[in-house]
Amino acid sequence: MSAEQILQVALDAPLRRLFDYRTPEPAGRCAPQPGKRVRVPFGRRQLVGVVVALTDHTDIPPDKLRAALEVLDEAPVFDARLQHLLAFAAQYYHHPIGEVVAAALPKLARDGATAVEVIACWVSTAAGRDALATGAVSRAPKQCEVLAFIEQQAVERTQLGTPARGSTADELGNAFPTWREAVRALVARGWLTATEYERHGPSTTTPSALLRGEPLHATDEQLAAITAIEAALDRYAPFLLHGITGSGKTEVYLRVIETVLRQGRNALVLVPEIGLTPQLVARFTARFHVPLAVLHSGLTDTERLAAWRSSLAGNARIVIGTRSAVFAPVNNLGIVIVDEEHDASFKQQDTAFRYSARDLAMVRAQQSGIPIVLGSATPSIETLHNAALARYTTLSLPRRTGQSMPPRAATIDLRQHAVRQGLSTPAVEAMRRHLGADGQVLVFINRRGYAPSLVCTACGWMAPCGECDARLTVHLGAAQLRCHHCGAQAPLPEHCPQCGYAVRPVGQGTERVEETLTEWFPDVPIARLDRDIARRRGDAEDVMTRVASGDARILVGTQMVTKGHDFPNVTLVVVLNADQGLFSTDFRAPERLAQTIIQVAGRAGRGDKPGEVLIQSEYPEHPLLQHLLHEGYDGFAREALKEREASAWPPYSRLAAIRASALTLAAAVEFLRTARGAAVVPRGLKVLGPVPAAMAKRASRYHAQLLVECADRATLHRFIDTWLPRIESLTAPRDLRWSLDIDPLELS
Numbered sequence: 001m002s003a004e005q006i007l008q009v010a011l012d013a014p015l016r017r018l019f020d021y022r023t024p025e026p027a028g029r030c031a032p033q034p035g036k037r038v039r040v041p042f043g044r045r046q047l048v049g050v051v052v053a054l055t056d057h058t059d060i061p062p063d064k065l066r067a068a069l070e071v072l073d074e075a076p077v078f079d080a081r082l083q084h085l086l087a088f089a090a091q092y093y094h095h096p097i098g099e100v101v102a103a104a105l106p107k108l109a110r111d112g113a114t115a116v117e118v119i120a121c122w123v124s125t126a127a128g129r130d131a132l133a134t135g136a137v138s139r140a141p142k143q144c145e146v147l148a149f150i151e152q153q154a155v156e157r158t159q160l161g162t163p164a165r166g167s168t169a170d171e172l173g174n175a176f177p178t179w180r181e182a183v184r185a186l187v188a189r190g191w192l193t194a195t196e197y198e199r200h201g202p203s204t205t206t207p208s209a210l211l212r213g214e215p216l217h218a219t220d221e222q223l224a225a226i227t228a229i230e231a232a233l234d235r236y237a238p239f240l241l242h243g244i245t246g247s248g249k250t251e252v253y254l255r256v257i258e259t260v261l262r263q264g265r266n267a268l269v270l271v272p273e274i275g276l277t278p279q280l281v282a283r284f285t286a287r288f289h290v291p292l293a294v295l296h297s298g299l300t301d302t303e304r305l306a307a308w309r310s311s312l313a314g315n316a317r318i319v320i321g322t323r324s325a326v327f328a329p330v331n332n333l334g335i336v337i338v339d340e341e342h343d344a345s346f347k348q349q350d351t352a353f354r355y356s357a358r359d360l361a362m363v364r365a366q367q368s369g370i371p372i373v374l375g376s377a378t379p380s381i382e383t384l385h386n387a388a389l390a391r392y393t394t395l396s397l398p399r400r401t402g403q404s405m406p407p408r409a410a411t412i413d414l415r416q417h418a419v420r421q422g423l424s425t426p427a428v429e430a431m432r433r434h435l436g437a438d439g440q441v442l443v444f445i446n447r448r449g450y451a452p453s454l455v456c457t458a459c460g461w462m463a464p465c466g467e468c469d470a471r472l473t474v475h476l477g478a479a480q481l482r483c484h485h486c487g488a489q490a491p492l493p494e495h496c497p498q499c500g501y502a503v504r505p506v507g508q509g510t511e512r513v514e515e516t517l518t519e520w521f522p523d524v525p526i527a528r529l530d531r532d533i534a535r536r537r538g539d540a541e542d543v544m545t546r547v548a549s550g551d552a553r554i555l556v557g558t559q560m561v562t563k564g565h566d567f568p569n570v571t572l573v574v575v576l577n578a579d580q581g582l583f584s585t586d587f588r589a590p591e592r593l594a595q596t597i598i599q600v601a602g603r604a605g606r607g608d609k610p611g612e613v614l615i616q617s618e619y620p621e622h623p624l625l626q627h628l629l630h631e632g633y634d635g636f637a638r639e640a641l642k643e644r645e646a647s648a649w650p651p652y653s654r655l656a657a658i659r660a661s662a663l664t665l666a667a668a669v670e671f672l673r674t675a676r677g678a679a680v681v682p683r684g685l686k687v688l689g690p691v692p693a694a695m696a697k698r699a700s701r702y703h704a705q706l707l708v709e710c711a712d713r714a715t716l717h718r719f720i721d722t723w724l725p726r727i728e729s730l731t732a733p734r735d736l737r738w739s740l741d742i743d744p745l746e747l748s
């Protein structure tokens, strides 16, 4: 067999190996090459995989070796650098390459859709040309102009000898600020038809200018940050942009991206799930006159494919997206930005391939030899540690832009004040004061629904989830009980199913706080923002707009309020239940609590009015709250790092978790015990457990975990490498599932 006739293909299968195929026969239009997709036979099915390498050798006997059916791409969909990134991810997360590659492709591309950009365009019909010639269209001047423009473009293309195609939305948009209505009317009259064409390579329509909007006049601190990053555009350079909320981090990103674009290179911006708001995208489009690709979980498969193609073609100059956008095929990458780098949504925690987009972004920047900026008001403890060790260059924006002052913060001791419906008297008095002074109030409670439990007033029954070790949350508006862990739903009972006596919701959720406040402040318009609201498309937007415009004076919300619109008139923030995170078994809980409090507090007083933050707690003397209050996030982080060091938690050690679930707790624990028994544990490494998960029963399955801890990363990974094949060879009950999580974020 001649050289390099064997394709090593990554297929979306849970097997830690590549699959060998002969090159397709007949050869087909596209030559096989690493990074291209191929269609291959697999058992009786056909699968789409990605060529990882070409070789001249295979261990498969010639009569068993099958031929690939077709090479799908003219050019690789993963360039050499992305191929490296995927290979790195498979190795670092000890995960099958096929599933890693699959995670990096939009669904329709995994199914074999063409990678070439298909662009919608419009061409005139014979009737349309007649109408132009006879003047039949001239009674509608706008339509006449648009039709003439499209016809003119077609003529020019013929004259230039460029391939015939219609006019695109970009082209029409550049010529006419509003054109869609005219195009719709012309199509309806049969004078235009909509078609599409395949665009190879970036758009040839050059925008009139790069900038659509003028940059702001940078503050001295912003300028220092911009200068430092721009001085490093030709090399790998990690930066921590540590700036409080409203200090102008986004403006720094925009300025640096401008310079990158001017160099003819492209930018990748990663944002957390809830950070990718229309407002953020609007800020980019208001500044730059370049195509943008936006990638997030709310897209349809078709939209996601279009954004991916636009990025692959080099048409989109800025790719902005959530977690999986770290794999976006941005060529000629000039900078990576990770906004709100501490956010947990950068870590994939649900599916089998549990990667950290932030950490992989770092690897991507390193491989590409470009800077990466991690931005946050509340950097993760790991990132602060790296900054302290000078692995990252710290750039600080310690002040808010404009006049606004940082808010004053204080605790309210819940043991010393009257509390009604979760609200203490001083908190309510403060609300009255701020509303009276024309301010707005934000009430933060990290729990959606009406109440976290439904309790029988006679026998003590509490509505349990049948599938989880959890209580059902009361959703009064929907008249339902819902489990926030498995999604189970039930109608809201009026009587105790056990004794028939009356039931009563206990505790507070956003719905109930909204109801209470409506009663206490009958003349004040109130808005609520949580995931139940945000689920309906556009509703979160409406709420944000109502608050930003001042129509709503009180906003009750969960974490979701920390992102998106500026609320310049919010002068008071009340944190209702700070105590949940104080005594958790998860060593990261204090960090998350501190971040939440700071992020929520950051919403106060962004305008010219000073802000006030009140944190209700039963433990106001808790060191975490004390450090946070008196020394801010930095003070908290200093203490947190000391504690991590004393107890050898990350960043002073590396962790991996093996989690198992089964239909009985015993089966899950037993599997992990056997796995642990199969380990050859090197010196300096600890295997802890198995222990049941904090909520052992979830969605009718029982969960347990083993924790691997080691100060040395290389030792840990070598250990996992030798251990995994042993675990994979264990016999386990059919219903048992297990997974590996490298650098786990949640440990409860």
Ligand code: ADP
Residues within 6 Å of the ligand: 216, 217, 218, 219, 222, 243, 244, 245, 246, 247, 248, 249, 250, 251, 252, 401, 402, 566
């Ligand atoms: P962050 O991303 O740190 O929260 P932003 O970049 O959103 O901060 O800036 C906060 C507000 O300050 C925005 O309204 C922004 O337009 C404004 N801003 C940012 N930089 C400047 C500047 N140099 N001069 C005036 N206003 C600025």
Ligand code: ZN
Residues within 6 Å of the ligand: 456, 457, 458, 459, 460, 461, 496, 497, 498, 499, 500, 501
């Ligand atoms: Zn009862």
Ligand code: ZN
Residues within 6 Å of the ligand: 465, 466, 467, 468, 470, 483, 484, 485, 486, 487, 488, 699
């Ligand atoms: Zn449940």
